[in-house]
Amino acid sequence: NNVAAKFKAGKWELQGNVLNTYIHDEEELGIAAKSRSVFTPTLMASFAPLGDKNLHVRAFYKEIFRNPNFTEQYYYATRPRDIKPEYVKQYDLGATYARHFSDVLQYFSITADAYYNDVDNKILYLPGRSAEIPSVINLGKVDIRGLDVNMKSLLKFSNKFTGSISAGYTFQKSVDVTDVKDEFYGEQIPYTPEHTLTVNAGVTYNSISVYYNHILSSLRYYTSNNKPDYLVPGYNISDASVQYRFKAYKMPVSLSAEVNNLFNQNYEVVRSYPMPPRSYRLTFQITK
Amino acid sequence: MKTLTIKHLLIILTVTAVLTSCRKDKTEPTPEPPKAERAGVYIVNQGSFGASNSTLTYYDYTTATRTGDIFSTVNGTGLGATANDAQIYGSKMYIIVNVSSTIEIVNAKTAKLIKHIDMKDGEVNRQPRYVVFNKGKAFISSYDGTVAVLDTASLNIEKYITVGRNPEQMAISNNKLYVANSGGLDFGNPDKTVSVIDLNTLTEIKKIEVTVNPVSLAADAYGDVYLISNGNYVDINPTFTIIDSNTDVVKSAAEANVAYGSPIAIEGDLAFILTGDNKVQVYNVKTETVAKENFISDGTAITTPYSVAVDGLTGEVFVTDAKNFAVDGELFVFDSSGKKKYSIATGINPGRVVFVNK
Numbered sequence: 001n002n003v004a005a006k007f008k009a010g011k012w013e014l015q016g017n018v019l020n021t022y023i024h025d026e027e028e029l030g031i032a033a034k035s036r037s038v039f040t041p042t043l044m045a046s047f048a049p050l051g052d053k054n055l056h057v058r059a060f061y062k063e064i065f066r067n068p069n070f071t072e073q074y075y076y077a078t079r080p081r082d083i084k085p086e087y088v089k090q091y092d093l094g095a096t097y098a099r100h101f102s103d104v105l106q107y108f109s110i111t112a113d114a115y116y117n118d119v120d121n122k123i124l125y126l127p128g129r130s131a132e133i134p135s136v137i138n139l140g141k142v143d144i145r146g147l148d149v150n151m152k153s154l155l156k157f158s159n160k161f162t163g164s165i166s167a168g169y170t171f172q173k174s175v176d177v178t179d180v181k182d183e184f185y186g187e188q189i190p191y192t193p194e195h196t197l198t199v200n201a202g203v204t205y206n207s208i209s210v211y212y213n214h215i216l217s218s219l220r221y222y223t224s225n226n227k228p229d230y231l232v233p234g235y236n237i238s239d240a241s242v243q244y245r246f247k248a249y250k251m252p253v254s255l256s257a258e259v260n261n262l263f264n265q266n267y268e269v270v271r272s273y274p275m276p277p278r279s280y281r282l283t284f285q286i287t288k
Numbered sequence: 289m290k291t292l293t294i295k296h297l298l299i300i301l302t303v304t305a306v307l308t309s310c311r312k313d314k315t316e317p318t319p320e321p322p323k324a325e326r327a328g329v330y331i332v333n334q335g336s337f338g339a340s341n342s343t344l345t346y347y348d349y350t351t352a353t354r355t356g357d358i359f360s361t362v363n364g365t366g367l368g369a370t371a372n373d374a375q376i377y378g379s380k381m382y383i384i385v386n387v388s389s390t391i392e393i394v395n396a397k398t399a400k401l402i403k404h405i406d407m408k409d410g411e412v413n414r415q416p417r418y419v420v421f422n423k424g425k426a427f428i429s430s431y432d433g434t435v436a437v438l439d440t441a442s443l444n445i446e447k448y449i450t451v452g453r454n455p456e457q458m459a460i461s462n463n464k465l466y467v468a469n470s471g472g473l474d475f476g477n478p479d480k481t482v483s484v485i486d487l488n489t490l491t492e493i494k495k496i497e498v499t500v501n502p503v504s505l506a507a508d509a510y511g512d513v514y515l516i517s518n519g520n521y522v523d524i525n526p527t528f529t530i531i532d533s534n535t536d537v538v539k540s541a542a543e544a545n546v547a548y549g550s551p552i553a554i555e556g557d558l559a560f561i562l563t564g565d566n567k568v569q570v571y572n573v574k575t576e577t578v579a580k581e582n583f584i585s586d587g588t589a590i591t592t593p594y595s596v597a598v599d600g601l602t603g604e605v606f607v608t609d610a611k612n613f614a615v616d617g618e619l620f621v622f623d624s625s626g627k628k629k630y631s632i633a634t635g636i637n638p639g640r641v642v643f644v645n646k
Contacts, residue, residue, distance in 0.1 A: 126614065135337075137612070183616060183633060223336070223636070224615045229343075229356065272339070 011051060015044045023067055036085070038065045054099045064088040068123055072136045084121040084138050091116045094148075107154040117144035124190060126222075139224075140178030142189055147171040163203040170196045176224055184224040191270075193218045193234060209243045222271045235267035237275075254285045326601060327397065327646040330358075331608065331619055332374045332383065333635030335367075342371035342385060343635035344399065347619075354632050359383075359392070363401045367392065374642050377421040377440055381642065384428060389413035391428065393443060396644050403443045407436070420458045420465070422487055427465055429455040435467055435483075437490055451483035451492055457551070459514075461507035461533035463487050468502035468515060469495075478520060482513075484536055494536055499527040506552035506559065507533070508573035514552050514559065516544070526564075530576065540576075547593060551640075555598035560605060562593045568607055585626030597641040604629070608638035 004017035019042070024035040044060035066086040073083055094113035100106065119142040126135040148170050155163040174192045176184055188194065195218040202211040219234040221227070241258035257280070264278040328348040335342040343357035344367060360366050368388030374381055376396045383392040391405040407414040407430060415431035425446075426438040431454045437447040452469025459466045464484050471479025478501040484494040499517035507513050513531040528544035531537070550562035559571040560583060570580035583605060584590075594610035594617065603624030610617050617638040620631045 135614075137614070183618075227616075229341070229635075 011048045013046045015042075015046075017042050019065075021065055021067070025073075036067070038085075040065045055095065055097050057093075057095045059093045060090075062088075062090045062092070064090060066123070068136070072123060072125075075134075081136060083123060083136055086123050086138075087120040089118040104155055104157060105153060106156050107152070109150075109152045111148070111150045113146075113148045115144075115146050115148075117142075117146070119144060122189070126190065139176055139189055141176070142174055143177050144172060144174045146173070161203070161205045163201070165199075165201045167197070167199045172196075182224075184226065187224065187226040188221060190222055190224060191220050191232070193220045195234075207245045209245075211241045211243070213239045217269075232268060232271045235265060235269075237265055237267065238262040251286050254283075254287055256283045256285075257281070258283070324601060324645045326599065327644050329606065329619075330374060330381070330399075330642040330644060331634045331638045332371050332640040332642070333617070334370050334372060334637035334639045336614060336636050340366065340369040340388070341636065342367040342369060342388075344371070344374070344383065345619075345632075345634045345638070346399065347632050357635065358399045359394070362399045363394075371639075372416075373418045373640050375419050375421065376642055376644060377426065380440070381644070382419050382426055382428075384416045384419050386415055386417055386431075387413075389415050391416060391419075391438075397646075405438075405443075405445070417455065418457050420460060422460050422465070427458060429458055429467060431455075431473060433469075435465070435485065447490060449485055449490060449492060451485070452481045452495065453479040455483070456503045456549075457505040459505040459507040460487070461513050462511055464493075464533060464536075466505055466507070466513050466531070466533070468505045470501050470503050470518075472501055472503070472518075476520075480517070482515060482531065496531060496536055496538065498529050498531075498538065499541060500524055502529075503549050504546075504552050506554050508554055508557075508559070510574060512539070512573065512576075514554075514573070516546050516550065516552065516561070518546075518548055528561075550593075551595055551597070553596045553598045555600045558598075560596045560598055562596055562607075566590055566593055568593065568596060568605070580626075583626045584622065584628075586628055588620060588622075588628045590620060594637065595639050595641060597643075599643050601643075606641045608634060608641065610637050613637055 001020040040063040046058040092115040098109035121138040152166040197216040199214040243256040331345040344359040346358040370387040372386040381396040453471040467483040469479040481495040501518040504516040515529040529541040545564040547562040567582040
């Protein structure tokens, strides 16, 4: 259930809404989760400082209520899980600059958001012995300070030759601030890297496209203690692919060849589960 | 000479005096052999559930320094998955690693590896759990229903004795080995017996019926064997049972509020047992009554008491804290009056404390 309002005045725009979430679980065998009715408000302000609609600055305050999902609540290994829902108070300040040009650079946009999340009972997945039944716990109180930067650009070299580059970077300092007496107070929570970066680039000439992707993740720890004993190393993975689009029997088809993990890196996203080495894939699709 | 002259008497007197004074030195009591002195304490950390990160933490008393994982520091390799027990016998320490199914026999003072044994039955892991010693033999219980007999001189396993299902802790009393058969790997259908093994013939002579899911066993100096059964988590509650080792019959069995898998640490007339409400109960084994509801006298709170040990030499009581079972634990050391002396960080799930002498 949602109630929303919007208000516009000159360079300013204000939005507000209140979301009500009502949850009721019933179970035949065993224990159902508690029923809840929660109100979470959001307040957002956006303003164009140069009167130019290319640049916007915005700020918002948002309360988020996330109930544990079905897997988190009921897929337990030995006894019912007492998982509390997550409450987040999010404060955000950001800016977007987006513009069309009539040059080789056709379009460029960059967005930056700095945010502070005050999380109560953060729901955390700890990979367990089997993938279907993970261990899910609540971390009492987590403080998250983050920065998201996203860039997107479209290029046109000629009528037949176009390209695009986009990139996203996230900085996230998520620390456990539940109990000052804990040894790991103020340390990064499990499986959360401080830096992540994705880059996508592609060029298209007539019917042929070439793409390149890259993912970077900095190191993580698999327990709450940020000690070298519990380190899971970061990784840098690149993929590349070539795509050929044509018509076969008047149907739009595409044939693509991709190389994943181009530089054959040894890496793990989850500790003790090594990811595939360099691999190749050929795809044929009837599509546009 | 015909007559004793004074000169002769004087010589005899002098010689006698000298001889008797020498003899006096020889009859002085010989000095007592030096009392054993503790060098430090090992903590066996089980590691995370389903992971292979067991560690052996060592705290040196002389230098007051802690080594997070002395096993890998000294041997260049990890302990493996779920190191469950370790005991010192003679000059060696025997570390039992349950999920990796290995026994690491190391030098007790340096932790340097002497022998590595893979506990397998053909290709199947036996999954060893605990070890006790008697007259040069080590007895190792394994989840596959056997007790292995290892000769501590040759370091070879000589025999496997079949007991009940999923045996856990063991105790020796009256020249017999008592084994708690938990049956705990068969959820919903636990075992409910204690096997009695004759230590002369090394065969099982009897099974005593007890409450379901027996795990912890210890023997006192009065011929009694104490057992904690954990029940079935539904309608049968944990029980504290006393077995008379003279007759191999259950003397008494009463419901008790105990922590799962708590060791029963017996030192002299007192047994220390971890309770289900995070206390350290003191039980008098001579009078068979509870001496103290909580040994801890200064209000120190332990999040999740996991194991307890008593150092008979110093009277100190060691209690480990597993916290939330996923992070590094802590070892609390209390003096004999129940006041906390100090605490040190351990690895994940500190399950066993072992004292090593200088």
